[in-house]
Amino acid sequence: MAVLNEEQTMLRDMAREWTTNESPVTEWRKVRASGDPQAWDASVYATMAEMGWAGIIIPEEHGGSDFGWLSAGLVVEELGKTLTASPLIATTIAASAIVLGGSDAQKAEWLPKIASGEVVATLAVDESPRHAPSKIETTVSGGTISGTKKFVHEAHGAHLFVVAAKDGLYLVPSGDGVTLHDRKLADMRNHADVEFAGAAADKLTDGGDDLLDQVLDRARVLTACEMLGMAQQVFDTTLDYLKQRVQFSQVLSTFQALQHRMADLFADLALMRSAVEGGLQAIDAGFLTSQAATIAKAEANRVLHQLSREGIQLHGGIGMTDEYDVGFYLKRARVLESSFGSTGFLKDRYARLSDY
Template identity: 55%
Template sequence: MAVLTEEQNMLRDAAKSWVQDKSPVTAFRKMRDSGAELGYDTAAWNEMAEMGWAGVIIPEEYGGSAFGYLAMGLILEETGRTLTASPLLASALGAASALVLGGSEEQKQAWLPKIAEGAIVATLAIDEGPHHNPEKVETSFSGGKITGKKTFVLEGMAADLLVVSAKGPDGVGLYLVKADDAGVKRTRLQLADSRGAANVEFDGAAAEPLSGGASTLEKVLDRARAGLAAEMLGAATQAFETTLDYLKTRVQFGQVIGSFQALQHRAARMFTELELARSTVEAALTAIDNDSPDVPELVSLAKAKMGDTFHLVSNEMVQMHGGIGMTDAHDSGFYLKRARAAEAAFGNQAYHRDRYARINGY
């Protein structure tokens, strides 16, 4: 466990208390059953913004608290535990990072205070195919306009501002596009994990460039990947703890099933993998806060390790709960579906193993 400051401890404790009281898994089930078009409860998101969570990585001069990425990771870990759906990752981390790293002073003044107070939702629009591949960009920018398409844009239907990757005069870079522009068309997607997402088409939409080109794009993606890994850590940890409680209470053949050595071994493996995964996630977030040169490899290590671990734990949660674990009436299916969607977002295990190898010269 990382050594936390007083502010970080307070943020974590506040997040833990809020998600348990206001956003348990039953709240996610209610949102899913309601067919909410945006894929999250807007009232809950407003409460999160009021608590300052949308401004955690945003500098104070733009309405944020500048607590850093480890602090944001602690919040995301707690929301991950109860599968809380919100624009926190897409808007307050991903898009906000793009503006902090590549925005002009005018762009920062125009958008960051609104993101920090939750007045708008912003998101990244990066991928153009079924898999994460930010290097493959066909969307183009010319004459102040963007043309192309993006797939699986997180919170794509809720977004007021899109941070879009496109090929410009100087290569691939990031651009700001208002979602209500006449040249933007959005199509809602229904994902397995019931979160909000959309495919987005751009037909001559007005756009403003951010600075830094491909370098800024990669830095922004690494921050989003680390934040998602933190959320996955929280969900996997809760899935394990729920399963462990079941092993201690479920009786079969006259014995508590947790007394069976085969299940003990499987539980021990999950615990060990979770501890290892926690170390990689916290190392990645801390490296971002410290602006370390090894951020890319640490982020890819964390995302790949967390993907494997969440995959394992979500599978075991279903299997160890037996028949009830296979039904929609039990929460285990929610964790399994979230695991699969989170694995694919911002690069799956194969993508990040390959990237880690390339960074290290293999």
């Protein structure tokens, strides 16, 4: 854990207390059972916004707290631990696009409503099942946008889409010309293909040519934070289980074969945490952000992939039952690994950034 200041420690403790008491995995089970494609509870998100979480990266002049990305990451990590379903991550990523690239008018229009929780927003980039920000066909002509985005996170219930078109990022409010097609993935969360056909689109013009890259780097790091919370939870749960389960008249944790596997996973988890926190700190510092974000998501992918597999294996058969939580983490893990860059994509990106 990065060394935190007092404000960050309070925020982390508050988030941990809230997720533990108000949003344990049983809450996610209830949401899942409801079958609602939105897959998050509006009253829960309102509570999060009341606690100030929706405005953590939004400047104070626009109604946020401007605590920064390390602070946002602390909250998101806690949400990841208990699989709390909410549009907070998607909205924070979308808000960063407006913070980085919005005009004064666009900021004044949207950021206060995002910070207050009134507006849920999400980023819509990919047009195929694999992350490919260089392959965008969506176009804008005469102020209206046309194209289809695949597997958009938290699309159901979103009031605002930040959409990548060939020539830049656009703000597109939901409504006329925006149609959602539900896509149910293994994680049972909120995803949809979003079809834009003549919807009004307002360009973000102040962010420079690499605005999309900058926003995607933030998406990678914040996604990695959710993954970090999941990885930590899988590790802790598995360790607890090994200390309780008795076979051959011994608790499993006394077996050296298992001790060494856990030691390896512990080391990998340490690397993942360092990489993810390094990504958050790089965004806050504005230094080598792309490299740090790429390292963060690549390590998150590598380690959570391994941990989610080992978590099932080390639990044995009961790890495969729906009654145990560990399977939820496996399914959510794969969705997040593919989002905003698979491991192969990220390694290629790291090599490009390093000129090889």
